[in-house]
Structures are given as structure tokens and as C-alpha cells.
Amino acid sequence: xxxxxxxxxxxxxxxxxxxxxxxxxxxxxxxxxxxxxxxxxxxxxxxxxxxxxxxxxxxxxxxxxxxxxxxxxxxxxxxxxxxxxxxxxxxxxxxxxxxxxxxxxxxxxxxxxxxxxxxxxxxxxxxxxxxxxxxxxxxxxxxxxxxxxxxxxxxxxxxxxxxxxxxxxxxxxxxxxxxxxxxxxxxxxxxxxxxxxxxxxxxxxxxxxxxxxxxxxxxxxxxxxxxxxxxxxxxxxxxxxxxxxxxxxxxxxxxxxxxxxxxxxxxxxxxxxxxxxxxxxxxxxxxxxxxxxxxxxxxxxxxxxxxxxxxxxxxxxxx
Numbered sequence: 001x002x003x004x005x006x007x008x009x010x011x012x013x014x015x016x017x018x019x020x021x022x023x024x025x026x027x028x029x030x031x032x033x034x035x036x037x038x039x040x041x042x043x044x045x046x047x048x049x050x051x052x053x054x055x056x057x058x059x060x061x062x063x064x065x066x067x068x069x070x071x072x073x074x075x076x077x078x079x080x081x082x083x084x085x086x087x088x089x090x091x092x093x094x095x096x097x098x099x100x101x102x103x104x105x106x107x108x109x110x111x112x113x114x115x116x117x118x119x120x121x122x123x124x125x126x127x128x129x130x131x132x133x134x135x136x137x138x139x140x141x142x143x144x145x146x147x148x149x150x151x152x153x154x155x156x157x158x159x160x161x162x163x164x165x166x167x168x169x170x171x172x173x174x175x176x177x178x179x180x181x182x183x184x185x186x187x188x189x190x191x192x193x194x195x196x197x198x199x200x201x202x203x204x205x206x207x208x209x210x211x212x213x214x215x216x217x218x219x220x221x222x223x224x225x226x227x228x229x230x231x232x233x234x235x236x237x238x239x240x241x242x243x244x245x246x247x248x249x250x251x252x253x254x255x256x257x258x259x260x261x262x263x264x265x266x267x268x269x270x271x272x273x274x275x276x277x278x279x280x281x282x283x284x285x286x287x288x289x290x291x292x293x294x295x296x297x298x299x300x301x302x303x304x305x306x307x308x309x310x311x312x313x314x315x316x317x318x319x
Contacts, residue, residue, distance in 0.1 A: 061303045062288050063117070063259060068249030070119035071242065073127035074171060075164045076102060079156045080133060082140035082177030090177065097228040102130035104274030109309035113285040114259065117244045117251050124243050131164055140178045143205045149174060150193035153203035157195060171202040171242050173235060180207045187215035188234040190242050202246050204238040206231060219281040222271050229281055236282045237264065262286035263306035266299045272308050284308045
């Protein structure tokens with residue numbers, strides 16, 4: 001997850017929000033069976049002096065494996081939440097921009113940055129299916145209730161399961177029209193839930209980042225609006241973490257930072273080119289391999305393990 005300003009302790013952490021399945025069944029729609037995972041937060045941006053580097057200065061910066069699964073393939077479906085998504089002035093370039101981003105994400109050298117990691121079920125795989133989006137939800141989601149977010153994700157999965165044919169590989173990414181709560185320390189998050197048919201899915205959530213100084217990306221080089229550029233950057237972070245740590249028990253470091261957290265708000269010198277030729281300002285993702293040989297660019301703690309492409313993959317300009 002991403003957060004931007006603040007006296008925050010780490011770049012990312014797992015917030016334990018576990019609920020008993022019985023309690024959920026009483027208070028949530030039937031399509032959500034259980035929410036047994038916490039959520040992993042993408043913290044807001046910060047000046048380097050605001051980041052806590054005490055642990056990273058003394059502990060190994062490497063991602064370590066904790067026994068869980070990774071995703072061998074991924075099916076992504078977007079769910080826009082709130083009445084503002086029917087207002088073209090609010091939508092602007094966001095929906096078309098997301099479609100362009102995900103059309104080029106699969107097979108890109110940026111997507112390949114997660115593929116050095118393997119889980120108990122094999123390696124993170126290169127196959128990414130974009131399933132598009134449907135009619136936006138009429139009501140907004142504030143993102144504070146993980147139960148509400150997980151329920152919306154399970155409902156969306158159930159309504160579209162026939163077009164998402166890879167059980168267990170689904171990510172429902174919810175994009176709200178609501179701003180972050182006042183004083184909120186993160187821009188987005190990801191987690192997993194079990195739906196009422198017994199199927200576990202992954203889900204993510206990102207707020208409306210229009211004019212948000214703590215989660216913003218200024219992407220003048222590629223011409224995207226501030227709102228779109230910021231949404232896509234934090235979404236890329238959550239997608240890569242979902243692929244390498246879908247259930248929050250696979251790959252993270254000694255401070256619970258996942259591969260996106262360690263490189264949050266650290267960017268390469270030029271925009272990232274995806275497989276469809278679209279260009280974006282996207283943060284780096286942590287690579288143990290790049291850190292070990294000193295070929296990555298530095299994160300906020302000065303550790304040179306961030307990459308935004310993998311040499312030899314099918315797209316993206318080496319730099």
C-alpha cells in the first residue's frame with residue numbers, strides 16, 4: 001500500500017484486521033464468507049527525512065520468503081465505486097487511461113519485475129488478463145471498512161465469474177470516488193477474502209487521488225492528468241504486491257515491507273513503456289537480484305534494489 005506524508009514508522013505494514021466468519025455472516029451480504037487476512041497498506045509519500053530507516057539500516061534489506069503462495073497468473077477486473085463515475089467531468093481521462101494501462105501491462109518489462117519471486121506453488125507467472133470493468137456502483141465506498149470492500153469485491157466476482165476463468169487468480173481492484181479520510185496515512189491497499197462459494201479472491205482499494213498532495217504523481221512527461229497518473233502509479237504498486245504476496249504470507253522483508261513498499265515514491269530516470277507503447281511514471285519494485293549485484297536504483301533509504309524493467313523482456317526501453 002502507499003502513504004505519503006507523515007511520522008510513519010515504515011514504508012508499509014500489515015494491519016491485522018481478522019474477523020470470525022460467523023460474525024461476518026451476520027452483518028454482511030451472503031457473497032462474502034470470510035475475511036481471514038489483514039490488509040497491506042501503500043503508505044503516503046514523504047520527504048526522505050520522514051521515513052524510518054532505523055530497521056533497514058541494521059537489518060538485511062532483502063525480501064525473504066515466508067512460505068505462502070504467489071500468483072502464477074492474474075486476472076484483473078476494475079470496479080468503480082460511487083456516483084461521480086457517471087460525471088464525465090470527474091471521469092476525465094481516468095477510465096480510458098486505466099484501460100490503456102492494463103492493456104499494456106501484461107507482457108511488459110515492468111510487469112516482469114515481480115517474476116523473480118517464487119512461492120510454495122511455483123513462480124510468479126507472466127500471464128495477466130485484463131477483464132475490463134462494468135457499471136460503476138451507485139454508492140461510494142470510503143475504504144475504511146474492509147468488510148464492505150471485500151463484500152463489494154465478492155459481489156463483483158460472482159457477477160462476472162464466467163469471464164474470469166482462472167479460480168484463485170482474480171484481483172478485483174476497487175477505485176472509489178471518495179477522498180482519503182482526513183489524516184489517513186495510506187493511498188491504497190490490497191488483501192484477500194473468501195467468497196460464499198468458497199473461492200478465495202484478491203482485492204485492492206484506492207481512493208480518489210485528484211489533487212491529493214500526499215499521494216500525487218506529476219507526470220508531465222507523458223501528458224496524463226495528475227489524478228490518472230497518481231491512480232495508475234499506486235495501482236501498479238498494489239498489483240505487483242498482489243502477484244508476489246497475494247495472501248500476505250509470501251514475500252516481505254524484516255519490516256513487513258513488500259516489493260512495492262520498499263521502492264514507494266522512487267522512480268527511474270524516464271517513463272516506463274508498456275507493451276502497447278503507452279508510457280507512465282511508475283515507481284520501481286524491489287529486486288533482490290538487482291540489489292545483490294548493485295544494478296538497481298536507490299529507494300528512500302538509499303538501498304539500490306529498485307527496478308522498473310527487466311532486461312530481455314518483450315517491451316520497455318532499457319535504461
